[in-house]
Amino acid sequence: MTTSLADRFKQMRQDLINHGVQDVGEATKVVDALAFQVPLIGAMNARALDEIAALIKAGERLRSGRRC
Numbered sequence: 001m002t003t004s005l006a007d008r009f010k011q012m013r014q015d016l017i018n019h020g021v022q023d024v025g026e027a028t029k030v031v032d033a034l035a036f037q038v039p040l041i042g043a044m045n046a047r048a049l050d051e052i053a054a055l056i057k058a059g060e061r062l063r064s065g066r067r068c
Contacts, residue, residue: 009035 013031016024 005038006035009038 009031013028013035016027016031
C-alpha cells in the first residue's frame with residue numbers, strides 16, 4: 001500500500017475517534033479491515049496481470065484455427 005493510502009486510512013480512523021461517532025469501535029474495525037484488505041486486492045490484481053502476460057508471452061499465435 002502506498003504511504004498516502006496508509007496515511008489516509010489512519011486519518012479516517014482518527015477522524016472517527018475525534019468526531020465522536022456513536023459506535024466508534026465498530027467503525028474503526030471497518031476502517032482497519034479496509035486498510036488491511038485494500039492492499040491485498042491491489043497485489044492480487046498485479047499478480048494476475050503478471051500471470052496473464054506470462055501466458056500470452058509463452059503461448060502460440062493461432063490463425064483461422066491453425067497454429068502459425
